[in-house]
Amino acid sequence: MESAMILGFMFASLVLLMLTGAALAFVLGAIAFVSTILLWGPSALIVAVLNTFETMTSESLMAIPLYVLMASILQKSAIIDALYDAMETWFARLNGGLAVGTIAICTILAAMTGVVGAAVAAMGILALPSMLSRGYHPPLALGAICAGGTLGILIPPSVVTIVYAITAQISIGQMFAAGIVPGLILAGSYIAYIMIRTGISPELAPVPADLEDLPLREKLAKLKSLILPGLVVLGVLGSIYAGIATPTEAAAVGVLGAALSALLTRGLNVSMLSEAAADTLRVTAMILWITIGARAFISVFVATGGADSLLSFVEGLEASRWLVLAAMVAVLVFLGLFLDEIGIILLCVPVFLPIVKALGFDPLWFGVLFMITAQMAYITPPFGYTLFYLKGVLPKGIGIGQVYRGVVPFFLIQVAVLLLFAALPGLVTWLPEALSQAGR
Numbered sequence: 022m023e024s025a026m027i028l029g030f031m032f033a034s035l036v037l038l039m040l041t042g043a044a045l046a047f048v049l050g051a052i053a054f055v056s057t058i059l060l061w062g063p064s065a066l067i068v069a070v071l072n073t074f075e076t077m078t079s080e081s082l083m084a085i086p087l088y089v090l091m092a093s094i095l096q097k098s099a100i101i102d103a104l105y106d107a108m109e110t111w112f113a114r115l116n117g118g119l120a121v122g123t124i125a126i127c128t129i130l131a132a133m134t135g136v137v138g139a140a141v142a143a144m145g146i147l148a149l150p151s152m153l154s155r156g157y158h159p160p161l162a163l164g165a166i167c168a169g170g171t172l173g174i175l176i177p178p179s180v181v182t183i184v185y186a187i188t189a190q191i192s193i194g195q196m197f198a199a200g201i202v203p204g205l206i207l208a209g210s211y212i213a214y215i216m217i218r219t220g221i222s223p224e225l226a227p228v229p230a231d232l233e234d235l236p237l238r239e240k241l242a243k244l245k246s247l248i249l250p251g252l253v254v255l256g257v258l259g260s261i262y263a264g265i266a267t268p269t270e271a272a273a274v275g276v277l278g279a280a281l282s283a284l285l286t287r288g289l290n291v292s293m294l295s296e297a298a299a300d301t302l303r304v305t306a307m308i309l310w311i312t313i314g315a316r317a318f319i320s321v322f323v324a325t326g327g328a329d330s331l332l333s334f335v336e337g338l339e340a341s342r343w344l345v346l347a348a349m350v351a352v353l354v355f356l357g358l359f360l361d362e363i364g365i366i367l368l369c370v371p372v373f374l375p376i377v378k379a380l381g382f383d384p385l386w387f388g389v390l391f392m393i394t395a396q397m398a399y400i401t402p403p404f405g406y407t408l409f410y411l412k413g414v415l416p417k418g419i420g421i422g423q424v425y426r427g428v429v430p431f432f433l434i435q436v437a438v439l440l441l442f443a444a445l446p447g448l449v450t451w452l453p454e455a456l457s458q459a460g461r
Contacts (some may be wrong), residue, residue, distance in 0.1 A: 049314030087272030092134030098288030117219030127169030164427030315367030357398025
């Protein structure tokens with residue numbers, strides 16, 4: 022009974038403290054420490070210290086600051102500007118072409134950086150003014166940028182995917198492979214929607230009559246901007262799947278590739294490296310603090326028998342396993358309205374994954390469903406991160422309400438794709454299985 026009371030205290034305190042706006046890391050840590058003292062006394066806090074030490078010495082976590090540094094260097098160099106220039110040259114004459122090109126650039130940025138903020142901020146600065154100046158319907162332009170930016174969660178190398186793989190104790194390389202096909206299908210779905218909608222209503226994305234049509238030679242010359250990003254992606258993912266490097270070592274390859282790319286484009290200098298290092302320190306510290314707090318919270322939850330009780334309860338239900346899965350996904354979507362994706366992973370995966378395994382589902386496949394719900398959280402009001410990333414660069418006359426309207430169709434596309442992958446797990450698992458067999 023005492024343990025049950027402590028569990029009730031933990032989750033009631035979690036809800037109440039989160040409503041105050043307190044930082045998730047400190048909320049989880051404080052609840053874990055107080056619960057530990059109430060249950061086992063102050064001397065038991067040594068367990069929290071040992072858990073923290075174990076977490077901070079994990080080799081897999083070393084990949085996080087490296088991938089964040091790689092993303093920051095690429096974002097602050099001139100590479101993204103050159104990519105957008107090439108996209109504008111090739112797609113501008115199509116109905117909805119700039120929006121389609123924006124999704125294409127976001128897909129490339131996802132494979133280069135794996136960080137949502139980099140793509141949304143860059144496209145908000147570069148693509149949004151260009152689309153609006155050509156008479157694009159603002160919600161369409163805004164929705165394309167927000168949705169395209171979230172592809173960095175699913176397409177590798179993704180920091181969120183790394184956190185999930187570490188928490189779920191599955192291969193980072195396998196999770197990377199599992200995200201490739203779903204990420205491309207999702208990007209293709211966005212593009213298909215834009216093309217169909219602008220085909221039906223061309224006034225949403227008009228093509229200027231006086232738009233200059235460059236010779237083919239000049240268009241081909243613009244494609245050279247794809248070389249450096251392609252080499253960075255090849256260096257990171259190719260070294261992993263060729264068996265040359267672990268995901269952590271591949272992250273170091275990515276940092277080197279990003280630095281060399283910035284050097285070749287004359288964007289590498291001491292000031293830029295200093296800003297990139299500061300960004301990396303800030304993001305990494307946030308992730309690690311949440312990790313420490315979540316590990317402490319989940320340790321108490323498991324030690325009090327909460328995980329076993331929940332698993333026994335689910336196993337005793339007569340409901341279909343698909344209904345249980347749907348309930349878990351609904352919880353993830355709901356939490357995405359209020360929490361960031363790292364916190365949701367660290368809080369929910371240790372609780373949900375034993376249930377997923379007990380129901381006979383593949384943790385790798387569930388991980389992709391999890392990543393899609395994280396994407397949904399990024400564009401869902403009121404606290405979707407992409408909405409606020411974009412809000413900072415909105416021109417006068419465009420309010421956040423138009424951003425909300427713009428993301429609705431793309432949110433529905435995410436829901437449809439989520440249902441597709443839930444119904445056809447093979448779309449998710451065939452590439453990791455093929456790569457695993459090829460590596461044997």
